[in-house]
Amino acid sequence: MGNIMNLVIVESPAKAKTIEKYLGSDYKVIASVGHIIDLPPNELGVDIENNFEPKYIVIEGKEKVISSLKSNAKKADTVYLAPDPDREGEAIAWHIASQIDKNKPVKRVLFNEITKKGILEGINHPGDINLNRVNAQQSRRILDRLVGYMVSPLLWKPLRYGLSAGRVQSVALRLICEREEEIEKFIPVESWSISADFNIESKATKEKGVLKAKLDKIKGKKAELKSEKEAESIFNDLPKDFIVTSVEEKAVKQNPAEPFITSRMQQEAIRKLGFTAKKAMAVAQSLYEGVELAEGPVGLITYMRTDSTRISPEAENQAKEYIENTFGKDYVTKNKKSAKKSNNVQDAHEAIRPTSVLRTPNDIKKYLTNDQYRLYKLIWERFVASRMAEAVFNQTVVRLTGLDYEFKASAKTLAFAGFTKLYLESKEEDVKNEEDDETTISFKISENTPALRDKTEKKQHFTQSPPRYTEATLVKTLEQQGIGRPSTYAAIISTIVERQYTELQEKKFHPTELGRIVNKILIENFPKIFEVKFTASMEKDLDLIEDGSENWHNVLSNFYKNFDKELNAASTGKISANLETNKKCPICKSELVIKMGKNGAFLACSAYPECKFTSNFKRNEKGEIELVEDKAFEGTGIKCEKCGAELVFKKTRFGEVIACPEYPECKNIKNFLRTPDGKFKILEAGQVLDEKCPECSKPLTLKSGKNGMFAACSGYPACKFTANIEMKDDGTIGIKPNTPNESGEVCEKCGKPMVIKRSFRGAFLACSGYPECKNAKPIKKK
Structure with a gap:
């Protein structure tokens, strides 16, 4: 093969195919398939004494990829490095540059969208590798390696070999464990409300109707009924005759949500589509890299790792023109203002949006998988709606007074749909919807109109404990607290589940007993390093490295001073892996503690070895510990064909099996699966x-x-x-x-x-x- 005029190196083969279509025959596009070098898997790989210099090695299996990169680069006149336009992509570009011919012109190009316009714009404005961005990513990698490699072994002795502690993931685990503690310690507070139906006849039209209202004030002060006795007293004291003292009517406007940033896209995909954060990012990546349409491969969305709601003028104008042509001029936003930039927003890329509004979801549905279609539709609708006019509601508030008591009714009706004609944002899972105070007013009500109190009821309420995190609310909290960055949320969540530190029950995170114990060990021994604010401050330091206003060696050195102190203290002290409980041992009345065994968590007496009491346990909905009868030897009703004893269920490190209770004399063991009706089927080899x-x-x-x-x-x-x-x-x-x-x-x-x-x-x-x-x-x- 002869010389290559221009070589473009990207991360993904799918992206390479899309880009090559637009660049033509003067360009060859190949893929590195992600990272090619990294820190070694079986050693620290960081020279702490030599200014934290990393030791990089070729990733196993990437030798052929590197050989291909080198040979193709040698034949090229110019090499363009085009991994993803973020910190990690910059580091990959730097690593590729370190492996190819140093005498060749090497340029860095950024493709914020994989379209003809985006590709040509990137290739016509090449730059150099941003070493500040590389150093920010490299610092994150080194920080994570220092913590993971040096802290994890401290978990092995008291628990089990192979457990790991991550710098950021452990803080996410801490948030989940602390929320669980809040739920367990929560004490509900009682309150009461009184509502009534009022018969009203309009003075103007003589129209009659019933209005439902709620007791709002007593003697001009907010009604706060704290007990049934107090509510009963008020209930019996209410007069029959009321009068409408005020009717307030006003227009209320609701603005559309901004186009997606990464975290918001993940949250909406979780709530509306049932995706995980990880799945949302994977599907978005495929939409960004390119999908085969009738016109060929096209990137359908802009880069999906962003914290900015900024939109290009071209996209803005295209959206407004589409809205006017589709919905009418009144539906185009009149005075759209950009959201105020937050201090921790990098603003490196536009918001996530379709590369062309004219590619409507329905028009390209046949080219997409179901998941791609659903996510593209979500992104498309969110972006278009963000450029639409606000919705307008007519809000009416009616107040009725009788003696010392004032009732209030409010109603809201849609006057102009605006953006809601296309898109409604999902509700937050952590917003309490205890009572819907909105009612319906179906007739004209005037002030000074008499109202006769009719059906009246009192209702008991209790304050609710804080909700457990869902994936969406955990992403939201990580973002608010400054933990990690949008591109890391999916990995953080999948890691704490994969390590069995948390589990999802009804889409809510519950810490496992292992997770609770790991969290306890980390917080007790590393109070600074795994503190939420400290971790957030490290993210800001990484941003400063990228800005060029902080030296990465200094950041790592300052971190290590705190880390080394805590590490030395933890290494020389005794690490307790027992969780305290509020339960007493039924034998000696000493405190019971939770321990981890090879088959999981169990209760044990803290007076061991004097008292050897142990028990299985479970936690109720409030997190309280309940002793349960040991089911390890629950009978199956099946007779052992070898010795005649009744076979029982036993727990092993590989899961539950059916075995002979006479073990080790009789080693009869059978595998089984539970059936949907709670029974079981024995599995036999060859079945x-x-x-x-x-x-x-x-x-x-x-x-x-x-x-x-x-x-x-x-x-x-x-x-x-x-x-x-x-x-x-x-x-x-x-x-x-x-x-x-x-x-x-x-x-x-x-x-x-x-x-x-x-x-x-x-x-x-x-x-x-x-x-x-x-x-x-x-x-x-x-």
């Missing part, structure tokens, strides 16, 4: 499943591995398909779909996600593009 192999259509059979039962193709070794199993809703045993690798790793050969598969030899990573791409490799041990 044929109802499902067929998705690769060759031969029957699937059950196989026994070191980690339990799994499904395998009966056509082995010609077909090596395997999968995890699960109990289906209809009570049959089926296969679980392969789950994406939580590290977000992609195939270095074709760019598709790597998935976890199981074989006779254990779990491994395989390309989801199989059988077209047969790339497979072992899972790295952390």
Whole structure:
């Protein structure tokens, strides 16, 4: 092959395909498939004594990628580095530059949208690699490595090998644990309300109607009824005859929400679409990189990692023209003002918006997956609505007075739809909707009109505990507290779930007992490093490094001074992994504590070894601990065919099994799955499943591995398909779909996600593009 005039290097093969279409034959576009070098996986990789210099190595499996980058760069006249336009992308560009020919002209280009306009604008305005941005990203990587590599071993001895502590993830865990403590300590406060129906006849029209109103004031002061006795007294003292003392009518305007920034997009995708933050980012990435339309591959949205609501004048004008043509001139915003820039907003990119408003969701639906369509529709509607006129409501407030008592009724009706014709923002999960004070007023009411009190009721209320975090509210809190950055929220959340420090129940985060203990150890031994404000201040320091106003060596040095003190103290002291409870031992009356064993958490007497009492336990909705009968040896009703004893349920580190109670004399063990009706089915090796192999259509059979039962193709070794199993809703045993690798790793050969598969030899990573791409490799041990 001859010389290449221009070589463009991006991160993603999908993006490469889209970009090459617009640049033409003078350009060759190839992909690095993410990072090519990183800190070593099995050592610290940071020279603390030498100004925190990192030691980078080639990532395993990336040797061929680097070889391709070098050979192509050698043939090119100019090399353009075009990874994503953020800190991480800048670091990747820097790493690529370090691996290719140093004598070649190397330029950095930024593509904020993968469209013809965005590509040509980026390629025609090349610059140099922003070393301040590189140093900011490098500092984050080093900070995370110092904390993770040096703190994690302190969890191993009291708990178990392999647990890890992350600098930012541990603060997110702390927020969840502290919220759980608030819920557990919460004491409800009682209050009462009184409402009544009033029969009113309009003076002007003689029209009669009923108005529902709520007691608002007593003797001119806010009505606050704290007990049933007080409410009963007021209830019995209310007069029958009231008069309408005031009717206030006014127009209320509601402004549309700003176009999406990363965190808001994640929150809305979680609430409206049922996505996770991680899924929202993955789908958005595919929309940004390009989708094959009739006209060819096109990037449908602007870059999705942004904290700015800024919009380009061209996009603004296109949106307004579309709104006027579609809805009418009245629906175009008259005086749209940009949101005030916050101190911690970097404003490096525009808000997330469609690259062209003219590509409506319905017009391109047939080219998109269902998830792509739903997210694109959300982004498109949010952006267009942000450029529409405000909604106008007519609000009416009626006050009725009788002796010392004043009742209030309010109603709101839509006068002009404005932006609500297209888009309504979802409600916050943490907003309490205890009472809806809005009522309906269906007839004209005038002041000084008599009102006769009719049906009256009193109602008891209790204040509610703070709500548990959902993914959306956790993202919102991380953003408000300055923890992490928009591009990191999805990784933070998936990490604390993957590590089994938290679990989602009904879409709300609950800390596991392991998570509580890890949080306790970290806070007790590292009160500064895992403090919320300190972590937020570190984010600001990283921003200062990117601005060029702070030296990255100094930032790391200042951090390490605090960190080293806490690390030395924790390393030399005794770390307690016991959680205190308010329960007493039923045998010796000493305090019970929660401990972690190989099979999970359990209660134990703090007077051990003098008292050896232990028990299983559970937490109720308030988080209170309740002792439960040990179910480890619950009978199954099945007779052991080897010794005649009744088989029982037992818990092992691999999960629950059915086993003989006479172990170790009798080692009869059976695997099983719970059925939807609470019963169980025993699994036997060789059992044929109802499902067929998705690769060759031969029957699937059950196989026994070191980690339990799994499904395998009966056509082995010609077909090596395997999968995890699960109990289906209809009570049959089926296969679980392969789950994406939580590290977000992609195939270095074709760019598709790597998935976890199981074989006779254990779990491994395989390309989801199989059988077209047969790339497979072992899972790295952390």
